[in-house]
Amino acid sequence: MSISKVANSRLSRTIQSIPPSGIRRFFELASSMEGVISLGVGEPDFVTPWNTREAAISSLERGYTAYTSNSGLYELREEICKYLDSSFQISYEPDKEVVVTVGASEGIDLALRAILDPGDEVLVVEPCYVSYDPVVRLAGGVPVAVQTTLEQQFKLTPEQVEAKITDRTKAIIFCFPNNPTGSIMTREELAALAAVFARHDLVVISDEIYAELTYDTNHTSLASLPGMKERTILLSGFSKAFAMTGWRIGYATGPEDIIQAMVKIHQYTMLCAPIMGQIAALESLRHGMEAKERMIESYRQRRNYVVKSFEQIGLSCHKPEGAFYAFPSIASTGMPAEEFAEKLILEQKVAVVPGHVFGDGGAQHIRCSYATSLENLEIAIDRMDSFLRAQK
């Protein structure tokens, strides 16, 4: 018996069935090269605003180094509820319907583990963040991909949902504004879906981590629609809008029974989110709104710049209305996304993420993050222009 077989047999069948993230190979390629301009980064280019950093430093100086309540600091939960109410018109009880998590990522895990029994199907709306499919599997569920398409601006329609529902369908998970497409769902579009969710009694895991980052209309939270709060787990956090990725502070809100089940898992696995990050998050909610608005203004300008520039160099791109990603189609080059991205980085030193890592529906797209300086964007677009010309 070979060594690798011996080693493999120690691992669970579930973990063996999960492929490594397709983004890993790209990361290694990009990291090994000098002078790369990266449009591959899924996080803000802003450093956390100073008032927030300073609040964390000061909390350490004053000795805030202990555990917090499992659900998170009460003041933070209270402030999160006020914020959701004033921004998105949804009201939650801080003592029962909120849990502070280690990033929205932990929220995805907690939500799925809290609701799934083995064999339950979960509709995963693709293209999407890389973790949904594997985390459904880790929780014992069966992921069922629902593909949104370029023709419909990567929006989710009731027909697409209906087509995938079986009597094992327990839940649906999606993210709008979307990573990687930048698409959003309007109030009307969500209302059409709400009827389907109610009819099939689905639990909806709505990842709204990019909620604040919309550029043409305000975000509508699914839970704010009639009858939806009781079946929606809203996941969000501080990483994107408040430029706090490395702090790992997110939150989940929803119906009491589900949130308390999530708290149960969280208390046995994580205990609580780090106190320093929670204090920093509290500062962001109390005094970080102006900085947040300035960052959004800057993303909007760069979004406009990138979309127009892609158009000019002949890369067809739908207008992303949220998040900080453009998702142009590379179908006209005849190359699959992976080949395109690899050649682009080797020949022109521009890193983008090939769309297939976000689901099969992304196979003819690349994700370009515009969370980088305008100067970098200008260089990247010049280089991409040269690259596209060379392919003709």
Place this chain on the structure above:
Amino acid sequence: MERDKQWELLHILEENSRRSAETIATMLDTTVEDVKETIAKLESEKTIIKYPAIVNWEKVHANDLVTAMIDVKVTPKREVGFDDVAERIYRFPEVQSVYLMSGAYDLSVVIEGKTMRQVAQFVSEKLSALDSVISTTTHFILKKYKHDGVILEQPEDDKRMVVTP
């Protein structure tokens, strides 16, 4: 151009006044003419006053300037108040800025000179000699860390990984 966009335009120029009208038009999703017209209007109404470069003079060793901040107490004059004496001070080319202050003194004057001696001379011969000036307190600037909202030595590089999901 709408008010909100005009604000954005001012932010863009304040950050980098050398951006082309074409780039700014793309960023604001408007036309080049609109950007040019708005900038012309903002210039003519003196909302935009000038487009200077922020120079870190400490890097130019041949150009070691000294800067002093001077607290000036003055007697205001009937009818013109402090404006008259402020004008007599800000007209000197060595004066970089003049502010009317609340508190222990009246005018805050920033002066640049080639040597400490030159600044001292200005204070004793020009500033103190003015009729309305009652007293001056001179503070020399030893090091500039941040000037007009810009941190002069900015070591902050991008600490993110090159590709993340």
